[in-house]
Amino acid sequence: MSQRLSIAGMSIILAALGVGLYTWLSQGGDPLPSTSQSVPVGHEQGYSVYESNCMACHGGDGAGRPGAFPPLEGHVSELLGRDGGREYLLDVVLNGVSGPTEIDDEVYDGFMPGFRQLSDEEIAALMNYLSQAWGNSEALPADFELVTAEEVAERRSRELTPRAVGESQPR
Numbered sequence: 637m638s639q640r641l642s643i644a645g646m647s648i649i650l651a652a653l654g655v656g657l658y659t660w661l662s663q664g665g666d667p668l669p670s671t672s673q674s675v676p677v678g679h680e681q682g683y684s685v686y687e688s689n690c691m692a693c694h695g696g697d698g699a700g701r702p703g704a705f706p707p708l709e710g711h712v713s714e715l716l717g718r719d720g721g722r723e724y725l726l727d728v729v730l731n732g733v734s735g736p737t738e739i740d741d742e743v744y745d746g747f748m749p750g751f752r753q754l755s756d757e758e759i760a761a762l763m764n765y766l767s768q769a770w771g772n773s774e775a776l777p778a779d780f781e782l783v784t785a786e787e788v789a790e791r792r793s794r795e796l797t798p799r800a801v802g803e804s805q806p807r
Contacts (some may be wrong), residue, residue, distance in 0.1 A: 710771070726802045731800075733748050734799050757788075763783040
């Protein structure tokens with residue numbers, strides 16, 4: 637009997653996924669994120685980390701998905717220009733984030749998992765890629781310096797809940 641329940645449960649899950657995918661595609665969703673953008677020179681490792689861990693949600697163009705996944709294009713450099721923004725972004729990548737945030741008049745209230753399984757070097761490379769991709773480099777503060785693995789290690793020592801990270805977003 638439990639095997640029948642298991643098969644029935646799987647059928648329901650697959651049907652729900654199919655309906656969700658159909659709805660998303662019928663509303664203009666792109667089945668594959670765009671990867672046409674070029675990788676900034678020297679940031680190939682960061683792009684590789686992004687491609688493996690972030691692209692499915694935030695897209696190859698960093699535009700995210702309205703109402704579901706926030707854009708990184710333009711928003712990363714904006715955060716890096718705020719007091720505490722650099723630390724906040726490191727905390728987001730390490731610990732995840734949840735809770736409401738508003739970006740360009742669009743409210744996002746979801747959950748992003750943390751990526752503590754990545755090495756300090758990988759997270760530094762990812763952060764540096766994000767700071768340079770999609771025109772973000774043009775809006776960086778004049779005193780911006782690339783993130784180092786040592787800086788990531790220091791932030792890693794602070795274990796935060798995703799909710800605490802969300803509440804710490806610099807406004």
